Amino acid sequence: MNLGQAIIEALESVSSNKLRSSLTILGIVIGVGAVIAMLAVGNGAQETITGSISGIGSNLLFVFRGNQTEELSHVEPLTLQDANALLDQFQAPSVDKVAPILSDNLQVTYGGEKTNPTVYGVTSSYKDVRNYSMSEGEFITDEQNLGRASVVLIGVDVADKLFGRRDGLVGETIRVEGQPFRITGVLVSKGGGSFGSEDNVIMVPFSTAQARLMRRNRDSVDTIFVSVLEPELMKQASDEISQILRERHRTSIGADDFTVFSQDDFVATAKTITGVLTIFLGGIAGISLLVGGIGIMNIMLVSVTERTREIGLRKALGARKKDILIQFLTESSLLSLLGGIIGIGLGWLIAFIVGRIAVASGTPFNPVVGVDAIILATVFSTAVGLFFGIYPANRAANLQPVEALRYE
Amino acid sequence: MTDNVIHVNELRKIYKIGEIEVHALDGVSFSIERGEVISIMGPSGSGKSTLMNLLGCLDHPTDGSYILDDEEVSELDDDQLAGIRNRKVGFVFQSFNLLPRATALANVELPMRYAGQVPDRRKRASEALESVGLADRVHHRPTELSGGQQQRVAIARALVNNPSILMADEPTGNLDSKSGKEIMELLLNLNKEMGTTLIIVTHDPRISEQTQRIIRLVDGKIAEAAA
Known part of the structure; x- marks a missing residue:
C-alpha cells in the first residue's frame, strides 16, 4: 500500500469521527500555539531589549563598583x-x-x-x-x-x-x-x-x-x-x-573590585537573560505539546481497540505488519500535523495580540514569529504524532489475524 | 497424478492455556483437488475453526505440513503468510466483515491495495462486482445494502485477486433462507465458471449436502472423509 492511499484512508478515518478528531487535535493546537507564541514573545523581547541597549551609544563604557563573577572580601x-x-x-x-x-x-x-x-x-x-x-x-x-x-x-x-x-x-x-x-x-x-x-x-x-x-x-x-x-x-x-x-x-590580579562594561557586554547579558527566558517559556509550552501528544496516543489506542476486527480483516486480505503500522502512524501524524498547522495560526494570533497589548500600554514591542519556529513546530508536532502513534500502531500491527477477527 | 491444490499431512495445532495443552487439531491428513467443492463439518470444539484458520493461512500449525498450490506454507513467517493470503486465499465470513465507511467498490479494491502494483484496479473491482450481480450497487456503502448484497460484495472481494482457494466460514449463517440459498447458488456457480476451489465451513447439513465431499472433524481428528 503506498503512502498516498495511506493518507487518503487516514483522512477518511479522521473525518469519519469529527468530534473525537477535533478534540484530539485541540491538544496539539494548544501545545503548538503556546510554543509558537512563547518563542515569538521571547524573540520580540530580545529584539526590543537589545535594540534599546544599542541606543546607548557604541563608544560608551560603564565602570561599576564590585565584581560580577568573583566573591571579594574588600571592595573599594x-x-x-x-x-x-x-x-x-x-x-x-x-x-x-x-x-x-x-x-x-x-x-x-x-x-x-x-x-x-x-x-x-x-x-x-x-x-x-x-x-x-x-x-x-x-x-x-x-x-x-x-x-x-x-x-x-x-x-x-x-x-x-x-x-x-x-x-x-x-x-x-x-x-x-x-x-x-x-x-x-x-x-x-x-x-x-x-x-x-x-x-x-x-x-x-x-x-x-x-x-x-x-x-x-x-x-x-x-x-x-x-x-x-x-x-x-x-x-x-x-x-x-x-x-x-x-x-x-x-587589587591583586584576577580580583578586580570594579567592572568595566560596554554596550556589547550589556547586549550579551541581555541576550543571555532573554534566551533563558525564551527557553523557559518555550519549555513550559512544550509540556502542553507533550500532553497533546499523550492525548493522541490515548485516542489512537481507543481507535486500535475499536477497529480490532477491521485490522483482522485487513490482515486476512493480505495486509502485512508494515501496512497496518503505516496506516495507524499516518493517522496519528496526520492528526498532529493538522493540529500543528492550526496551532501555528493560533500562536501567530496570540503573538500578534500580545504585541498589540504591549504597544497599547506604551512599550514598543514586536513579537517575531520566525520561519525557524514554524518549521520547528511543524516538525516537532509531526514527530510527537509519530512518537505517540508508535505504540498504538505497533499494537495494531502485532494483532494476530485469528484473534482480531474473533474480537467482538 | 491428480492436481491437488491442498495437501495436508499430519497437521497439528496445540494451544497452551496456562498449564493445560489443548490439542485443537490432532494430526489430520487429506488432500483437496483443484476445483473441488468441500465442506468441513463438526460440532463446536471439534477443531473445524482451527482447521479453517490453518487452511486459510491465518495461523501457524504447531506441527505437520501444509502444501498450498505447490508451496509449503507451514514454516512461513507472518508477513509471508500475509502475502499467501493476499494471492491465494479468498475469505468469505459469516458476518461479511466489510469496511463500513467504504463503498462496495472500495471494499472490493482493498485486497489489491495490499498486492502491490495492480493495473486497472478499479476496472477489476467493478468486474468482480458485476460477476456477483451487483453492477448497479458499486457506489453504495454496506449500510445501504441488504445482508445478501453485503455477502455478495464480500464474495467479489474474495475473488478479485484470483485466489487458488475460497474459504467460506458459515457464509449463509447471518442470512435469511432465501438470500442464503442465493448465496450458495452464486458460490457454486462461480466455482463452476472460474474453477476456484471452494471450502465451506458449516454445521448446516443443507449446505454440506450441496458439496462434493464432506470432511467431518471430531475431537481434532477426521472422522470420515467420504465422497
Whole structure:
C-alpha cells in the first residue's frame, strides 16, 4: 500500500469521527500555539531589549563598583579621584571624556504634584558622554558644579507630571527632597530605554547631589561613564581603565573590585537573560505539546481497540505488519500535523495580540514569529504524532489475524 | 497424478492455556483437488475453526505440513503468510466483515491495495462486482445494502485477486433462507465458471449436502472423509 492511499484512508478515518478528531487535535493546537507564541514573545523581547541597549551609544563604557563573577572580601568604592585619573592622556590615550555620576530615586514636588524620578548628580561632561540635548535652557556647567548651585534639569516625563507641559519651564522652582531647585533646562526626550524611561529623570550638579541629596562616603561615585575616542578602541580603552583602577585600588590580579562594561557586554547579558527566558517559556509550552501528544496516543489506542476486527480483516486480505503500522502512524501524524498547522495560526494570533497589548500600554514591542519556529513546530508536532502513534500502531500491527477477527 | 491444490499431512495445532495443552487439531491428513467443492463439518470444539484458520493461512500449525498450490506454507513467517493470503486465499465470513465507511467498490479494491502494483484496479473491482450481480450497487456503502448484497460484495472481494482457494466460514449463517440459498447458488456457480476451489465451513447439513465431499472433524481428528 503506498503512502498516498495511506493518507487518503487516514483522512477518511479522521473525518469519519469529527468530534473525537477535533478534540484530539485541540491538544496539539494548544501545545503548538503556546510554543509558537512563547518563542515569538521571547524573540520580540530580545529584539526590543537589545535594540534599546544599542541606543546607548557604541563608544560608551560603564565602570561599576564590585565584581560580577568573583566573591571579594574588600571592595573599594569608585571615587572622583578614580574618575579624574582616567583622564590621564598617557595612561589612557583612548579615553575621550569621563563622567562620574551619583544616582538615586528621590521625591520631587511642585505645588501639589509629586513624582519619584531618578535623580542624577552629573558633571558637565555627562552631556557629551550620553549625547543629551536640550529642548530649552542650558546643561549643567562647571561653574554650577563648583558652586554647588541649586539648579536642576528635568526630563519630559517629569515635566508632564509636574507641569503638564514641556516648555516655558526654565526659571520655575521645584523641590527635591523638600529643597528648592531652579529649573535651568529641559532635556530632549530619549524615549524608553534599558534602564527604565530615560525621560523620567532630573539632573543636578554632581557636587550639589553629593553635598545635599545623596550622602556617600568621602568622594565615592556610583558609576563612571567613559566615552572612547573611536568605537574600534573599546577593548583597548577598557584595558587602560582596568590598569589604572587596579593600580589605584591595589587589587591583586584576577580580583578586580570594579567592572568595566560596554554596550556589547550589556547586549550579551541581555541576550543571555532573554534566551533563558525564551527557553523557559518555550519549555513550559512544550509540556502542553507533550500532553497533546499523550492525548493522541490515548485516542489512537481507543481507535486500535475499536477497529480490532477491521485490522483482522485487513490482515486476512493480505495486509502485512508494515501496512497496518503505516496506516495507524499516518493517522496519528496526520492528526498532529493538522493540529500543528492550526496551532501555528493560533500562536501567530496570540503573538500578534500580545504585541498589540504591549504597544497599547506604551512599550514598543514586536513579537517575531520566525520561519525557524514554524518549521520547528511543524516538525516537532509531526514527530510527537509519530512518537505517540508508535505504540498504538505497533499494537495494531502485532494483532494476530485469528484473534482480531474473533474480537467482538 | 491428480492436481491437488491442498495437501495436508499430519497437521497439528496445540494451544497452551496456562498449564493445560489443548490439542485443537490432532494430526489430520487429506488432500483437496483443484476445483473441488468441500465442506468441513463438526460440532463446536471439534477443531473445524482451527482447521479453517490453518487452511486459510491465518495461523501457524504447531506441527505437520501444509502444501498450498505447490508451496509449503507451514514454516512461513507472518508477513509471508500475509502475502499467501493476499494471492491465494479468498475469505468469505459469516458476518461479511466489510469496511463500513467504504463503498462496495472500495471494499472490493482493498485486497489489491495490499498486492502491490495492480493495473486497472478499479476496472477489476467493478468486474468482480458485476460477476456477483451487483453492477448497479458499486457506489453504495454496506449500510445501504441488504445482508445478501453485503455477502455478495464480500464474495467479489474474495475473488478479485484470483485466489487458488475460497474459504467460506458459515457464509449463509447471518442470512435469511432465501438470500442464503442465493448465496450458495452464486458460490457454486462461480466455482463452476472460474474453477476456484471452494471450502465451506458449516454445521448446516443443507449446505454440506450441496458439496462434493464432506470432511467431518471430531475431537481434532477426521472422522470420515467420504465422497
